[in-house]
Amino acid sequence: xxxxxxxxxxxxxxxxxxxxxxxxxxxxxxxxxxxxxxxxxxxxxxxxxxxxxxxxxxxxxxxxxxxxxxxxxxxxxxxxxxxxxxxxxxxxxxxxxxxxxxxxxxxxx
Amino acid sequence: xxxxxxxxxxxxxxxxxxxxxxxxxxxxxxxxxxxxxxxxxxxxxxxxxxxxxxxxxxxxxxxxxxxxxxxxxxxxxxxxxxxxxxxxxxxxxxxxxxxxxxxxxxxxxxxxxxxxxxxxxxxxxxxxxxxxxxxxxxxxxxxxxxxxxxxxxxxxxxxxxxxxxxxxxxxxxxxxxxxxxxxxxxxxxxxxxxxxxxxxxxxxxx
Numbered sequence: 001x002x003x004x005x006x007x008x009x010x011x012x013x014x015x016x017x018x019x020x021x022x023x024x025x026x027x028x029x030x031x032x033x034x035x036x037x038x039x040x041x042x043x044x045x046x047x048x049x050x051x052x053x054x055x056x057x058x059x060x061x062x063x064x065x066x067x068x069x070x071x072x073x074x075x076x077x078x079x080x081x082x083x084x085x086x087x088x089x090x091x092x093x094x095x096x097x098x099x100x101x102x103x104x105x106x107x108x109x
Numbered sequence: 110x111x112x113x114x115x116x117x118x119x120x121x122x123x124x125x126x127x128x129x130x131x132x133x134x135x136x137x138x139x140x141x142x143x144x145x146x147x148x149x150x151x152x153x154x155x156x157x158x159x160x161x162x163x164x165x166x167x168x169x170x171x172x173x174x175x176x177x178x179x180x181x182x183x184x185x186x187x188x189x190x191x192x193x194x195x196x197x198x199x200x201x202x203x204x205x206x207x208x209x210x211x212x213x214x215x216x217x218x219x220x221x222x223x224x225x226x227x228x229x230x231x232x233x234x235x236x237x238x239x240x241x242x243x244x245x246x247x248x249x250x251x252x253x254x255x256x257x258x259x260x261x262x263x264x265x266x267x268x269x270x271x272x273x274x275x276x277x278x279x280x281x282x283x284x285x286x287x288x289x290x291x292x293x294x295x296x297x298x299x300x301x302x303x304x305x306x307x308x309x310x311x312x313x314x315x
Binding site: 037 | 119120122123126176181182183303
């Protein structure tokens with residue numbers, strides 16, 4: 001029983017990991033949006049190497065979770081769609097990095 | 110994919126993304142080519158090639174942005190960019206002013222004799238160092254490795270001309286031609302790697 005509790009405590013940092021961000025493609029999208037203020041769909045597609053459909057699908061999930069905001073704006077006279085991490089998304093990404101670091105640091109060499 | 114992704118590296122890659130189109134290379138290359146050919150032929154109309162260089166940079170709006178997309182960097186990065194541009198502007202202006210002042214001093218015999226003799230003997234080397242340093246500074250600010258090669262190439266063009274006592278216009282034109290060629294190769298690779306997204310594709314939903 002005690003060893004079960006100890007085991008549960010050991011894996012606690014792992015169970016706290018945000019699974020939405022943990023998916024590699026979504027993690028890459030979040031990381032690329034984290035380092036800029038905003039970027040459009042094409043820029044993120046080029047930087048991440050994801051296909052259009054794949055990126056679109058992952059962005060929809062991140063948008064639904066409130067991590068990514070999709071905003072229409074004008075570049076000159078043309079309407080343009082920019083993507084940016086919301087404050088919630090930025091905080092979630094910071095937390096994810098913290099949790100991952102904690103989980104991985106706890107592992108023996 | 111590793112989870113210990115280097116965010117600084119990602120930001121650096123995003124920052125240098127627009128230099129992968131070769132247009133900056135063409136801009137600098139054509140400006141230098143105009144300068145070199147006008148020196149070589151004593152025909153100032155070659156300087157019109159500088160307009161071609163400027164057009165290449167202007168073409169970024171039509172060539173690069175539709176293929177590469179748009180990005181807005183963080184306010185900190187924007188501030189760094191402004192500072193970098195200011196430093197680059199000061200370096201270019203400083204080099205120009207220094208060049209003009211040195212030329213005027215040599216022209217009016219206002220320099221001490223030993224310095225005047227040195228300047229006459231090594232004017233091109235001094236100029237090569239100044240231009241090379243400005244291009245290397247640009248490479249450092251842009252974080253693009255091949256720009257360092259251009260700095261070395263341009264320095265070598267002037268320096269070789271000085272040491273071999275050949276026409277500087279020729280070596281500068283050759284160096285500029287190589288930069289233009291490199292820019293064209295980078296541009297073609299960019300166009301192949303990043304085709305323009307088709308109209309009516311799934312991206313139109315976004």
